[in-house]
Amino acid sequence: FDVLRHRIILSFEAEAAGIDQDRVVQRILDVVAVA
Known part of the structure; x- marks a missing residue:
């Protein structure tokens, strides 16, 4: 998940x-x- 995790910015909610x-x-x- 490390490759994708840093690209996700969570909202405050x-x-x-x-x-x-x-x-x-x-x-x-x-x-x-x-696949």
Whole structure:
């Protein structure tokens, strides 16, 4: 996740909700088909 983590800037709302960059990257990988 290191390659993608530094490219994600969280909103204040996301940070307040306890969402971190790793969670966002994991969600993207769960939703997008990766061959």
